Amino acid sequence: MPWTSRSRAIIVTICAVIAIGSLLLHGAAPEKHLSVYSVAANYSLPVVQRDGRDYVGLLEVLEPLGKVSAKSEGSRWRLRYNNVEGYFQEGKGRAKIQGRDADLGAKFYVQNGRGIVPVSSLSSLLPRFLGGPVTLHEESGRLFIGSAATHFTASLSGENRLVFNFTAPVNPTIATEAGTLRMTFSRDPVVGPASTTLTFGSKNISSANYSESSGTAVVTVHASIPVIASFSNDGRTITISPAPSAAAQSSGPTPPPAQTQASPVPTAPAAPIARRYFAVVDASHGGDDHGEALSSTLLEKDVTLALARSLRQELESRGITTLVLRDSDANLSVDQRAIFANGDHAAIYIAMHASSEGHGVRVYTALLPYGEDDRGPFRSWSTAQHASEGISQSSASAVAAELQKRQIPVRTLPAPLRPLNNITGAAIAVEVAPQGSNVSQLIAPDYQQLVSSAVATAIAANRDQLGAAP
Amino acid sequence: MIPRHLVIAVAVLLVAVLGLSVYAWHVRKTVASVPAASTDTRPLAPPVAGPTAQVTLFVAHDNNGSVRAESAQIPMPSGRQERAEALLRSLLSIYLDKSSPHPLGAGADVRAVFLVDPGVAVVDLNGAFADTHRSGVLVEELTVVSLIHTISANTPGILKVKILVDGQERDTLAGHADLSSFYDVSAVNQLAAQLQQGQ
Numbered sequence A: 001m002p003w004t005s006r007s008r009a010i011i012v013t014i015c016a017v018i019a020i021g022s023l024l025l026h027g028a029a030p031e032k033h034l035s036v037y038s039v040a041a042n043y044s045l046p047v048v049q050r051d052g053r054d055y056v057g058l059l060e061v062l063e064p065l066g067k068v069s070a071k072s073e074g075s076r077w078r079l080r081y082n083n084v085e086g087y088f089q090e091g092k093g094r095a096k097i098q099g100r101d102a103d104l105g106a107k108f109y110v111q112n113g114r115g116i117v118p119v120s121s122l123s124s125l126l127p128r129f130l131g132g133p134v135t136l137h138e139e140s141g142r143l144f145i146g147s148a149a150t151h152f153t154a155s156l157s158g159e160n161r162l163v164f165n166f167t168a169p170v171n172p173t174i175a176t177e178a179g180t181l182r183m184t185f186s187r188d189p190v191v192g193p194a195s196t197t198l199t200f201g202s203k204n205i206s207s208a209n210y211s212e213s214s215g216t217a218v219v220t221v222h223a224s225i226p227v228i229a230s231f232s233n234d235g236r237t238i239t240i241s242p243a244p245s246a247a248a249q250s251s252g253p254t255p256p257p258a259q260t261q262a263s264p265v266p267t268a269p270a271a272p273i274a275r276r277y278f279a280v281v282d283a284s285h286g287g288d289d290h291g292e293a294l295s296s297t298l299l300e301k302d303v304t305l306a307l308a309r310s311l312r313q314e315l316e317s318r319g320i321t322t323l324v325l326r327d328s329d330a331n332l333s334v335d336q337r338a339i340f341a342n343g344d345h346a347a348i349y350i351a352m353h354a355s356s357e358g359h360g361v362r363v364y365t366a367l368l369p370y371g372e373d374d375r376g377p378f379r380s381w382s383t384a385q386h387a388s389e390g391i392s393q394s395s396a397s398a399v400a401a402e403l404q405k406r407q408i409p410v411r412t413l414p415a416p417l418r419p420l421n422n423i424t425g426a427a428i429a430v431e432v433a434p435q436g437s438n439v440s441q442l443i444a445p446d447y448q449q450l451v452s453s454a455v456a457t458a459i460a461a462n463r464d465q466l467g468a469a470p
Numbered sequence B: 001m002i003p004r005h006l007v008i009a010v011a012v013l014l015v016a017v018l019g020l021s022v023y024a025w026h027v028r029k030t031v032a033s034v035p036a037a038s039t040d041t042r043p044l045a046p047p048v049a050g051p052t053a054q055v056t057l058f059v060a061h062d063n064n065g066s067v068r069a070e071s072a073q074i075p076m077p078s079g080r081q082e083r084a085e086a087l088l089r090s091l092l093s094i095y096l097d098k099s100s101p102h103p104l105g106a107g108a109d110v111r112a113v114f115l116v117d118p119g120v121a122v123v124d125l126n127g128a129f130a131d132t133h134r135s136g137v138l139v140e141e142l143t144v145v146s147l148i149h150t151i152s153a154n155t156p157g158i159l160k161v162k163i164l165v166d167g168q169e170r171d172t173l174a175g176h177a178d179l180s181s182f183y184d185v186s187a188v189n190q191l192a193a194q195l196q197q198g199q
Helices: A005-027 A058-065 A119-130 A244-249 A300-317 A334-343 A386-405 A439-443 A445-461 A463-468 B004-033 B080-095 B127-131 B137-154 B185-195
Strands: A033-037 A042-046 A048-050 A053-057 A068-073 A076-081 A084-089 A094-097 A100-103 A109-111 A114-118 A134-137 A142-145 A152-157 A161-166 A173-177 A180-185 A197-199 A205-213 A216-223 A227-232 A237-242 A279-283 A322-324 A348-354 A361-366 A410-415 A426-432 B052-061 B066-075 B110-116 B120-125 B160-165
Touching (some): A033 A058, A042 A053, A042 A058, A053 A058, A053 A119, A058 A068, A058 A114, A058 A119, A100 A119, A114 A119, A119 A134, A119 A142, A173 A227, A180 A227, A279 A300, A279 A334, A300 A322, A300 A426, A300 A439, A300 A445, A348 A445, A361 A386, A361 B137, A386 A410, A386 A426, A386 A445, A410 B185, A426 B137, A439 A445, A445 A463, B052 B137, B066 B137, B080 B110, B080 B137, B127 B160, B160 B185
Parallel strands (some): A033 A142, A279 A322, A348 A426, B120 B160
Antiparallel strands (some): A033 A042, A048 A053, A053 A114, A068 A076, A076 A084, A094 A100, A109 A114, A134 A142, A152 A161, A161 A237, A180 A216, A205 A216, A361 A426, B052 B066, B110 B120
């Protein structure tokens, strides 16, 4: 049947509409997602834009983590997670969780019956519901619940071999281009080292960069020769080595094949128990608990966070895997802090405190309360530290000695300071005061670094003893 | 026409009302300008009558973070609990003095001390004690050690001490020193010996 001019026009119009639609869809910005990592599950959620901010459904964030229900009553929205209740109101920037105010930082909205909250508010909201710490990487859309993050260290083994050791198995996609090898971690909760650029001083493998964007982490290795990646140690080790063709041309000495398998970086020796982090650094106080008001503008909780981050950097630079327990301004009870440290079987727990009183640094160990007896296999919560008092005291002495070497006035004392008495492993608290009368020294990066490098050096020097402790 | 005597009576009444108003305004102004008498919030001194006794107080010193033994002659009641309260009030009177080596907030006081056999002491502080206390690990520790060591050194047989605030259990004194558990007196005494050396 011959085509009429009318039917031709209809077909041309349809094709044009499809073509324009495809072009528009292709040109549209990619949908943003929030990647959530937890011990229970890793998942990704769509992010919506309201008032120029990123929002996410709160129910959807909590759903894979526990028993959750929500009910909408007019403009009010009620969410229940396990036994924690939260009340939200559309258009309001504050919510009530367990009867206490929570600041969302922007308005709450109900969209198609779903309560959506600003992504930026998750770091303060979720600890209230979950009772544990969360770490939000807002820029890259990554949220870590509890101690889900996977850390890594990288070190050269010989001239041509770069070994990455991860604290948990990983499965990145690997892409190679001229001069680079890129590992993209889209499902693994990999977090970067203290410095995003690692340099190795090798002419063949010069450096590696860590970056995060759109819910993924990327490690890019820069090499002057073609390289390949191989996995070992159940996915915990990735070895970057010259491609077979390049290996023959490479002028550097090639280690024997036996060394290509999971040659470990000089970290803690194998411990009798599996631990994700060697050290847990606790930024004391946080959220509603401000700690001491060090000055009219300086709160202890802010100084402890800066000190904890500085200590993590110093420890990681010495190859010690470290978790900062409170890496945001979150509420965290002392019991929760102890549960996290004990659950991770960390070799040492270090609580950071700051004070305007006195001079220099005080290093504390637990002053145990009047004894409650252990019952069978169950250890008394209030005196859980009892078995580790010796290792805690030797760690405190080592830290004090290292601080003294750097001319910082230091004193070691027992103190009735929770959660030191609830920690089952080595546990110390470090209270940093200014050396003189100027409280602003507490926020001076060079002073923070001076103290934290001394603490880290002492712990690194005692890592064999700490790692061997039960 | 209004009778003359009625006009005079109304006029007198109006003058009286006006006069009283002026007087009331003046009195009110005078009362407002009198400064309120300052309230002395220091704990009441123990009664001066009765026998006195030589006691040892363990006084915290902020300047070098120490706890030092100081002898004092104070009136001591006959009851064991009352004696413990008198001891701590004497200690607090040092801390609330202008030249205090370890200042406490105005109004800080010990509400009561209960001695429960065998070997338990419960020290009940008032709200002002904890609410106005300075925050910090060492500064709070000095207070706790000073209280416990003073009471245990002068009252034999005490093995553990619990500190309450306004009759209630409280997590910490001012954000650091744990008040949720019983203090082990022997451990506190060892710590006090360490603190007597100062920084």
